[in-house]
Amino acid sequence: MYHQLGKISGRLVAASHLQSPLFPIAPIALQRVEVPQIQYTTAQLSTVTEASACPAPGKRRLIPGTNQPYPPVPEAIRKRQEQFQTDDDVPVFLKGGPFDGILYRFTMALCIAGIIGVAHTIYIHAVPKKE
Template identity: 75%
Template structure:
């Protein structure tokens, strides 16, 4: 009689099979030396110097000889806007409309918390009849 794991409970159960489900032949262990550590050096890189020089100042996608695609000018302006050091939190750097959206979101959160408090109070204190 062989045992197997029950798929529902995860416990061992006795099965009425005459043969094991997954027969495993005994194999002698072989001694294997661990692989030598290889550090990332220039001779291991897939990027050739000729390809790096051909791209100029453009960076290459790691592990390839393909340069990153050029960034759109509107995206570049947005990056400059959000990376500027002007002591504003990132959710307000988009301008006055971001401030309006932030305040509206905070108002909705306060209204939601008030609704939760009202519901809990309504369930905790029964109505007088």
């Protein structure tokens, strides 16, 4: 027997006009489908020739999907990369110089002030005022 909500009362009542449940009794098994083959080298995917896909050391690398080489890295960026990649036991957030140290200390001071503010707010709301 199946049930439905009554239109007037909003309660469950026996449904006489429903002949079948709202879900299949015997589900049909899924059909097996062949997996499509992946094509790695087609004219639509790459315009780079196979010989230039892996350049020899010292040659300029190509932008993926084109035959154009990457532009050269400016000298200022190369110096900054060397500065940040040196192994001198200094954290990376302090390798920028003295201004990075000032920003780090300022950020830590703001974090501590925020924690104190949260603790003060919790204390104000947790402890009732004495009258």
